[in-house]
Structures are given as C-alpha cells and as structure tokens.
Amino acid sequence: xxxxFFVDPIRCIGCKACLxxxxxxxxxRGRSMIHLEYMDRGTSTQxxxxxxxxxxxxxxAQVCPADAIKRTEDGVVQSSLKERCIGCANCVNACPFxxxxxxxxxxxxLKCDMCYDRTSVGLKPMCATVCPSDALFFGTRExxxxxxxxxxxxxxxxxxxxxRTRVFMVLDEAHDRLDVQDVALADTPDxxxxxxxxxxxxxxxxxxxxxxxxxx
Amino acid sequence: MSERNPASAGAIPVPFMSATLDGxxxxxxxxxxxxxxxxxxxxxxxxxxxxxxxxGYLFSTLFALFGIVYRYVVWLQRPPTRLYWxxxxxxxxxxxxxxxxxxxFVRLTFDKLVAxxxxxxxxxxxxxxxxxxxxxxxxxxxxTFPLTFGWLRFESAVSDPSVxxxxxxxxxxxxxxxxxxxxxxxxxxxxxxxxxVLVLAGIAxxxxxxxxxxxxxxxxxxxxxxIPLVLLFAVxxxxxMLTVSNMGMAGKFYYWIxxxxxxxxxxxxxxxxxxxxxxxxxxxxxxxxxFYKAAGAEGEQARCARCREPYLSVMQRDDLKRLLPxxxxxxxxxxxxxxxxxxxxxxxxxxxxxxxxxxxxRFV
Numbered sequence: 115x116x117x118x119f120f121v122d123p124i125r126c127i128g129c130k131a132c133l134x135x136x137x138x139x140x141x142x143r144g145r146s147m148i149h150l151e152y153m154d155r156g157t158s159t160q161x162x163x164x165x166x167x168x169x170x171x172x173x174x175a176q177v178c179p180a181d182a183i184k185r186t187e188d189g190v191v192q193s194s195l196k197e198r199c200i201g202c203a204n205c206v207n208a209c210p211f212x213x214x215x216x217x218x219x220x221x222x223x224l225k226c227d228m229c230y231d232r233t234s235v236g237l238k239p240m241c242a243t244v245c246p247s248d249a250l251f252f253g254t255r256e257x258x259x260x261x262x263x264x265x266x267x268x269x270x271x272x273x274x275x276x277x278r279t280r281v282f283m284v285l286d287e288a289h290d291r292l293d294v295q296d297v298a299l300a301d302t303p304d305x306x307x308x309x310x311x312x313x314x315x316x317x318x319x320x321x322x323x324x325x326x327x328x329x330x
Numbered sequence: 331m332s333e334r335n336p337a338s339a340g341a342i343p344v345p346f347m348s349a350t351l352d353g354x355x356x357x358x359x360x361x362x363x364x365x366x367x368x369x370x371x372x373x374x375x376x377x378x379x380x381x382x383x384x385x386g387y388l389f390s391t392l393f394a395l396f397g398i399v400y401r402y403v404v405w406l407q408r409p410p411t412r413l414y415w416x417x418x419x420x421x422x423x424x425x426x427x428x429x430x431x432x433x434x435f436v437r438l439t440f441d442k443l444v445a446x447x448x449x450x451x452x453x454x455x456x457x458x459x460x461x462x463x464x465x466x467x468x469x470x471x472x473x474t475f476p477l478t479f480g481w482l483r484f485e486s487a488v489s490d491p492s493v494x495x496x497x498x499x500x501x502x503x504x505x506x507x508x509x510x511x512x513x514x515x516x517x518x519x520x521x522x523x524x525x526x527v528l529v530l531a532g533i534a535x536x537x538x539x540x541x542x543x544x545x546x547x548x549x550x551x552x553x554x555x556x557i558p559l560v561l562l563f564a565v566x567x568x569x570x571m572l573t574v575s576n577m578g579m580a581g582k583f584y585y586w587i588x589x590x591x592x593x594x595x596x597x598x599x600x601x602x603x604x605x606x607x608x609x610x611x612x613x614x615x616x617x618x619x620x621f622y623k624a625a626g627a628e629g630e631q632a633r634c635a636r637c638r639e640p641y642l643s644v645m646q647r648d649d650l651k652r653l654l655p656x657x658x659x660x661x662x663x664x665x666x667x668x669x670x671x672x673x674x675x676x677x678x679x680x681x682x683x684x685x686x687x688x689x690x691x692r693f694v
C-alpha cells in the first residue's frame with residue numbers, strides 16, 4: 115500500500131511541533147526545513163506550514179546550473195548534492211512553492227526531502243508524526259479517506275504553468291486542481307490595519323533563517 | 331535505492347541511454363586531447379624524454395581529458411549553466427572592475443578551492459577528510475603528470491653519480507640537484523607514498539560516515555559515492571605496496587604489484603568524468619557565481635509584487651524569467667504579471683490563501 119503525504123494548511127494550529135520534529139531528521143540535522151509563517155499577523159492567527167511538494171518536473175532542478183538537484187526513483191526531490199551545489203540560489207527563487215533554502219555559511223541549498231532517511235525505509239516523515247491536527251498527514255489513501263473529508267489534489271496552476279506534485283493538498287470535492295490566482299486577486303488586506311503594522315514581528319525568526327539567495 | 335523503499339509504486343521509468351554523441355563535445359574533447367598530445371611530444375623533446383613504461387598512463391590521461399572536456403561542454407549547453415557561464419565572464423571583465431575582480435578571484439580561489447572553508451563550516455571532520463584527500467591527490471598529480479608526459483625526469487650528475495638533478499623539458503637543472511641518499515632525496519622519492527598516506531587517512535575519516543550515517547545510507551549511490559572512494563583506496567594501497575615490496579620484501583611480487591597499480595590508476599583516470607570526481611572540474615563555476623552575486627547585491631533589488639519587500643536582484647529575477655520559458659515553464663499571469671515577481675515567503679502564503687478561497691473558508 116503506497117504511503118502518501120497530504121498537506122492541509124487550513125488545519126494548521128501553529129504549534130511548531132513540525133519545526134522541532136523536522137530538525138531531528140538525519141539528512142539536515144539541527145535545521146528545520148519546514149517553513150511556518152503567519153498568514154497575516156495583524157488580523158489572524160492562521161499559520162502556513164510549507165513542506166516540499168516534490169514536483170514531477172521540479173522547477174528547482176531544471177534551473178540548477180550545476181545539475182545538483184536530483185529526484186529519486188520514488189519521486190522524492192532531494193536537497194542539492196553537496197559536492198555540486200555552487201550556491202547560486204536559482205532554486206530558491208524559482209520554486210513556485212517557495213521551498214528551498216540557501217545557507218550562505220556552507221554555500222549550499224537544503225530543502226525538505228520528506229525525511230528521506232525515514233521514508234526510504236517505510237517510516238513517516240518527522241513532521242507528520244508529530245502534527246497534532248493532521249495538517250501534515252502521511253499514510254495510505256484509505257487511511258486518509260476513513261479519517262476525514264476533502265479531496266486530495268496534486269495539480270496546481272501558477273500563471274500558465276501546471277505543476278504536478280507527489281505531495282497532495284486537501285481541497286473540497288468540487289475542485290481537482292488548485293489554481294493559485296493572480297496576486298492582486300488573492301490578497302485582500304484588512305482595512306482596519308496599516309499594511310505594514312506587524313511586518314517587523316516575525317514570531318518564527320529564531321527558527322526561520324532568511325532564505326533568500328544573496329551573498330553572505 | 332528503490333528497493334529500500336516500500337512506497338515506490340510511482341517509480342519513474344528510466345529511458346534507455348541515448349547513443350547519440352554531442353558534436354561540440356566530441357570536437358572540443360578531440361581538440362584538447364590533441365593539444366595535450368602535442369605538448370607531450372614537444373615537452374618530451376620528440377619523445378626522447380618519454381618513458382615508454384608510462385605509455386598506458388598517458389593514453390588513459392588523454393582519454394580522461396577527452397571525457398572531462400566532453401562532459402563539460404555538454405554541461406555548458408544546459409540553459410542555466412550557459413547563462414551563468416556567459417554572465418560570469420561578462421561581470422568578471424566588466425570595465426572598471428577588472429582589478430577589483432582579480433583581487434576577488436584570488437580571494438575566492440583560496441577560500442573556495444584551496445582552504446575549502448565552506449566545508450569546515452559544515453563539519454570539521456568532513457573538512458579534514460576532504461582536505462587530506464584533496465592534498466593527497468594534488469600532490470600525486472603534481473608528481474606523476476610531468477613524469478608521465480616526459481616533461482620531467484631525473485639524471486645523475488656527471489661529476490658525482492650520487493647527486494640527482496631534475497631535467498625539465500630537456501633542460502638540466504644542476505641548481506636543484508640533491509643527494510640521493512639525503513633527507514631531501516628520501517622525501518622526493520617518497521612523495522607518492524606521502525600522497526597515498528594522506529589519501530588513506532582521509533578515506534579512514536570519511537568511510538565510517540558512509541557506512542553508518544543514516545543520511546548517507548539513504549542518499550548515497552554506488553557509482554557516485556562509493557566507487558570513487560574504492561578507486562582512491564585501491565590506487566593508494568597498491569602504490570604503497572610497491573614501496574613495501576621494494577624495501578621490505580626484497581622486491582617480491584613487484585611486477586604483479588606494478589601491473590595492479592597501473593590498472594587501478596588507469597581506472598581512476600578513466601572514471602574522472604563520471605560520478606563524484608566530476609565535481610573537481612564543476613566546482614570552478616562556484617567562483618563565477620560569486621561574481622554574479624556580488625554584482626547582484628550592488629545592483630537594483632527586485633521588490634515582491636505582494637509585500638513590496640526586496641527579495642533578490644533584478645538581474646537574477648529577470649534572468650530567471652528569461653530562463654524558465656527556455657526550460658519549458660510558463661509562470662506568466664494573464665494580467666501581465668509573473669509568479670516570479672512574488673517573493674518565496676509570499677508564494678508560500680498565497681498557496682494557502684488560495685486554498686482557503688477555493689474551498690470557501692475564512693481565517694479565524
């Protein structure tokens with residue numbers, strides 16, 4: 115029975131257990147690969163966990179000039195190969211989901227690799243084992259269907275680009291694809307607050323290093 | 331690796347290897363190999379200084395050079411690689427910045443290629459292993475390649491046969507003469523043994539990680555990670571065995587050991603274009619990327635279309651927007667925008683925002 119990864123950010127309660135669990139993984143010891151952000155700190159407690167969606171045709175791997183990002187036979191997109199990564203951060207800036215991180219101190223990109231040391235031997239990724247709300251769930255399709263409603267989809271549209279992924283996101287029965295709409299349409303700022311009221315407050319700054327690809 | 335994974339039903343079919351060769355790669359490989367052949371002929375004074383016993387090494391080196399150049403040329407034709415290659419040279423030779431760039435080049439070469447400080451910041455143990463293997467290989471190459479090419483040999487001084495002197499490109503260099511039975515002589519004659527010990531020490535540090543570390547066990551591959559270590563080990567051990575046979579076994583098995591050593595060295599040379607060894611040549615691109623980053627940091631910064639915060643250089647954003655269609659991606663919005671104009675943080679938030687909108691839910 116194939117084990118699959120289902121993410122449902124709507125269910126995220128911001129407990130940060132995934133961040134702590136993720137940093138236990140042997141392939142990126144001590145560093146959390148999950149991005150956890152407040153959607154709009156000024157108006158909502160909603161948080162956003164983001165793991166790698168493991169694209170079938172990964173944009174990060176295609177834009178890599180060093181050919182350093184590999185997808186294994188079982189469809190898991192790995193962190194850049196240490197010996198090859200030249201630290202250009204093309205992957206960081208091209209990934210449609212905003213997943214890879216560049217670490218200037220050792221000049222390499224690391225990203226969520228679905229805890230490959232665990233999933234490659236049939237165990238669950240660390241984040242999914244500790245998530246109390248099943249926002250991050252790893253199991254069989256049957257397990258998913260017996261426990262909850264919603265339709266897992268693995269097709270996304272960004273602009274004119276269709277992206278298919280190994281990881282599923284949970285939508286409702288009426289949708290078989292997530293159309294990530296135009297930036298202007300997707301965002302409706304709350305008029306009660308100044309736009310940058312809480313921008314300087316980053317509750318996860320102690321675990322979330324800057325991920326942009328500028329020079330050290 | 332797939333046999334380790336019980337959840338591999340969605341395995342990707344691996345296509346048969348295409349038998350076609352890249353024309354530019356073949357041409358460049360042949361040109362480089364021909365140039366090296368000519369340099370060997372000229373440097374060995376029409377092969378008079380060439381040691382016929384080393385012919386196998388020379389042919390393997392020529393073939394390895396062809397393979398390395400071929401792979402490099404094919405690699406440079408990938409759109410993102412080509413872009414960085416062109417940009418790197420453009421920025422390096424930018425008028426008014428050449429002197430500063432030369433300084434940066436020297437600093438980066440030392441930092442990235444010689445001292446390899448970025449590996450030390452990952453792990454001291456990993457850095458030590460890499461430095462030992464690196465310097466062992468550099469030393470061995472500096473000793474063996476000039477000898478193999480017939481560029482360097484040693485002769486006894488006419489006045490005193492116990493004094494050896496180097497003959498470089500046919501020119502005797504009495505100033506650099508040394509007594510064969512001196513400490514200097516011992517070190518020079520044992521440079522390859524020293525190199526082998528350095529490499530073996532590096533392997534001894536690196537190997538336990540390859541055998542025990544959970545992360546390495548799940549991601550390493552036989553051809554990419556293990557064969558290079560096995561080859562380095564085999565070359566070093568058989569090389570040391572020559573000295574052991576010569577000094578401790580009265581020359582027993584010497585011929586068999588020389589043959590075995592030659593085979594391991596030739597296999598090592600032929601494997602250079604493949605697996606992990608190719609990073610030796612690829613990593614030079616790391617320097618070009620730093621010129622790109624330095625120019626990007628000095629230039630205009632792109633601001634996110636959603637949060638208006640700067641998130642990368644305009645140069646890199648625009649390069650990516652040109653590059654992606656070449657690779658078959660189209661992230662352009664209907665209204666004229668582009669997903670690449672959004673910073674990674676806002677991309678993450680917008681995916682969830684759209685999930686909420688699609689299923690008709692609101693934040694609490």
